[in-house]
Amino acid sequence: xxxxxxxxxxxxxxxLRAGVGFIPAMAILVSAPIGPVATGLSAGFAALFGVFGLRxxxxxxxxIEATETGLSASxxxxxxxxxxxxxRIKLAYYSxxxxxxxxxxxxxxxARGASLRLDSRIEGxxxxxxxxxxxxxxxxxxxxxxxxxxxxxxxxxxxDFCNLPDIAERRA
Amino acid sequence: xLSYIVHRILIMIPTLIAIxxxxxxxxxxxxxxxxxxYIAQLQGSGEKSDLAKIEFLEKEYGFDRPLWQxxxxxxxxxxxxxxxxxxxxxxxxxxxxxxxxxxxAVVAITTIIFTYIVAFPIGIYSATHQYSIGDHxxxxxxxxxxxxxxxxxxxxxxxxxxxxxxxxxxxxMDPKYLDQPWSWxxxxxxxxxxWIPVIVIGSAGTAAxxxxxxxxxLDELQKQYVITARAKGLRPLKVLFKYPLRMALNxxxxxxxxxxPQVISGAAIVSVVMSLPxxxxxxxxxLRSQDMYLAGSxxxxxxxxxxxGVFISDLALALLDPRIRLQAGRxx
Numbered sequence: 037x038x039x040x041x042x043x044x045x046x047x048x049x050x051x052l053r054a055g056v057g058f059i060p061a062m063a064i065l066v067s068a069p070i071g072p073v074a075t076g077l078s079a080g081f082a083a084l085f086g087v088f089g090l091r092x093x094x095x096x097x098x099x100i101e102a103t104e105t106g107l108s109a110s111x112x113x114x115x116x117x118x119x120x121x122x123x124r125i126k127l128a129y130y131s132x133x134x135x136x137x138x139x140x141x142x143x144x145x146x147a148r149g150a151s152l153r154l155d156s157r158i159e160g161x162x163x164x165x166x167x168x169x170x171x172x173x174x175x176x177x178x179x180x181x182x183x184x185x186x187x188x189x190x191x192x193x194x195x196d197f198c199n200l201p202d203i204a205e206r207r208a
Numbered sequence: 209x210l211s212y213i214v215h216r217i218l219i220m221i222p223t224l225i226a227i228x229x230x231x232x233x234x235x236x237x238x239x240x241x242x243x244x245x246y247i248a249q250l251q252g253s254g255e256k257s258d259l260a261k262i263e264f265l266e267k268e269y270g271f272d273r274p275l276w277q278x279x280x281x282x283x284x285x286x287x288x289x290x291x292x293x294x295x296x297x298x299x300x301x302x303x304x305x306x307x308x309x310x311x312x313a314v315v316a317i318t319t320i321i322f323t324y325i326v327a328f329p330i331g332i333y334s335a336t337h338q339y340s341i342g343d344h345x346x347x348x349x350x351x352x353x354x355x356x357x358x359x360x361x362x363x364x365x366x367x368x369x370x371x372x373x374x375x376x377x378x379x380x381m382d383p384k385y386l387d388q389p390w391s392w393x394x395x396x397x398x399x400x401x402x403w404i405p406v407i408v409i410g411s412a413g414t415a416a417x418x419x420x421x422x423x424x425x426l427d428e429l430q431k432q433y434v435i436t437a438r439a440k441g442l443r444p445l446k447v448l449f450k451y452p453l454r455m456a457l458n459x460x461x462x463x464x465x466x467x468x469p470q471v472i473s474g475a476a477i478v479s480v481v482m483s484l485p486x487x488x489x490x491x492x493x494x495l496r497s498q499d500m501y502l503a504g505s506x507x508x509x510x511x512x513x514x515x516x517g518v519f520i521s522d523l524a525l526a527l528l529d530p531r532i533r534l535q536a537g538r539x540x
Contacts, residue, residue: 053214064287071289071302081217088214128530130212132219132522140211155211182531 038160040100046157047096054089058082100158102167107145109152119171121147125179127165127186141186143168162190212526220515227511228286232279235500235507241271242295242498269293269501282504292501296494301505305487309509311380311398312486315475316513318402319410320467324460327414331421335456336448338426346418353415362408362481369404377404378483386485405484409475413467420463421456428452454528461528464521468513 061081064074098111106118124146131139141156143165154164169192172179179187187193243262265271269292270278285292291301330350334343369377379386381397388394428434429452437447476488487506494503 050211053218057214057218067288069288069290074287074289084217085214088210091210128526130209130215130526130530132212132215142209142211182529185531 038102038163040102040158040160040164042095042098042155042158044096047092050092051089054085054092057085058089061085095155100154100164102164106147106171107152107164107168115150115152117145117147117150117152119147119175121150122168122171122175122177123147125168125172125177125183127183127190129182129186129189141165141190162192165190166192209526213523216519216522220519223515224508224511225283227515228283228508229279231504231507231511232282233275235495235498235503236275236278238498240498242500243271245498246295265293265295282501286505286508291505294494294499294502296497296499296502301502304502305490305505308485308487308490311484312475312488314398315380315402315405315409315484315486316468319406319413319475320464322406322410323414323417323467326410327417327421328460331418332425332448332453334418334422335425335429350415350418353411354419356411358408358412358475359477359481361411362405362478365404365408366482377401380405380484380486405475405478405482408482409478417460417463421460424456424458425452428455458525458529461524462521464517464524468517 058081061078064070065078065082070078094111094113098109098113101108101110105120106116106122108114108116122145124144126144128142128144129136129139130142131137133139141161143154143156143161145152145154145168154161158164165187169179169187171177243266247259247262270281273281282292291305293299294301294304297304330346334346337343366377380401381394382401385391385394385397429448431452434447434452437451438444442450475484475486476492478484479486479488480492487509491503491506493499494506
């Protein structure tokens with residue numbers, strides 16, 4: 037069993053982003069007079085950045101436990117993904133730069149009635165992706181071309197995992 | 209995705225601030241301001257100007273203050289939804305603009321929908337039937353669309369509809385609905401009139417998009433994986449829609465960002481020619497008369513559309529193909 041958490045240093049940027057968006061939006065919202073369009077936009081931004089700040093805080097206190105049977109998230113958003121029930125895996129890469137550098141990845145897992153999203157800033161992200169990929173292959177979960185390409189970028193070669201030896205061994 | 213949206217919005221905000229500074233600076237670059245131009249015009253025609261009112265407005269809107277203070281005043285107003293005051297119309301900008309912004313948005317969105325609906329099947333047909341008679345005809349039409357200025361097409365359509373059909377196709381609705389509140393009659397009249405300006409404004413963009421889709425799809429169709437899929441006996445339509453078309457769509461989506469402002473700015477001259485009650489003609493006259501707040505609000509609206517358009521296309525691309533690009537074995 038392994039434990040994974042988001043380090044505080046990795047979350048500082050998101051807290052700052054939430055603050056930089058939320059505080060000015062609220063400042064505009066509470067200052068009068070303000071037109072209806074500006075009210076709608078400011079309220080929208082305040083809600084968006086507020087939700088983002090809240091999600092950052094929730095992620096910060098969440099711990100992930102990876103076992104042979106699945107992934108468990110503890111904390112306010114506690115959930116469990118059992119490998120046997122895994123029905124969707126998606127590994128997406130996002131970058132705001134035109135050259136697509138300096139981006140981050142997000143692993144999305146869904147099992148019967150449960151879903152879990154993990155950001156690449158979590159400790160041991162690659163290990164979690166490897167385990168998820170292996171479980172997906174073992175249970176015949178379809179892997180999209182984009183997900184496969186992103187896995188390959190992490191060194192996880194695609195995937196007829198059912199017949200292949202352990203990924204770690206392959207990479208060695 | 210939420211992280212991505214937040215990151216992108218935080219990039220949009222400094223971009224819009226930078227654009228607003230550039231817009232404000234450019235509008236203020238010519239010597240003098242609206243009032244000096246106005247007084248000169250009145251004096252030139254031998255009329256008396258209401259100097260007391262002009263002095264009051266100059267003070268009220270901070271024309272006597274340094275430029276950076278004027279900018280802050282304007283930007284603060286924009287943030288609070290106050291677009292300022294149009295000196296040439298002697299009304300607040302939002303009252304002057306009235307339905308024009310809405311009509312501009314309606315024309316722009318309809319034009320974009322038209323562009324996509326027409327360009328998409330024609331582009332696919334041209335690529336899958338390369339060098340056929342249909343492809344040659346559509347290519348010819350495409351080049352004609354690209355080469356014909358929109359205002360010229362508008363003039364030709366106006367002439368022929370008047371001479372041969374005896375109808376005027378100018379305007380966006382029957383004259384009786386102008387300056388009237390919205391009603392079903394007004395909406396129906398708008399729908400009857402809108403298709404001509406949409407065709408005129410959208411023709412160049414449609415032609416360009418057909419060419420791009422054709423070229424992209426031809427590139428994809430010649431790739432090894434398509435040949436393999438065909439060799440394995442997959443149905444032609446399945447081969448086409450499953451991968452090559454998806455790949456060829458990426459430039460389509462990234463075009464959304466540039467399409468919105470292109471349609472609106474490109475429509476300015478067409479609007480003058482076809483007497484469309486959109487923002488284009490008003491923007492031209494505001495820029496000529498240095499009506500600072502009116503011109504500034506229009507330009508900020510267009511900048512906002514551009515930035516939002518790029519944002520939407522980036523979001524769509526991130527949803528459609530969230531993959532890392534590998535080049536020479538390195539993460540990119």
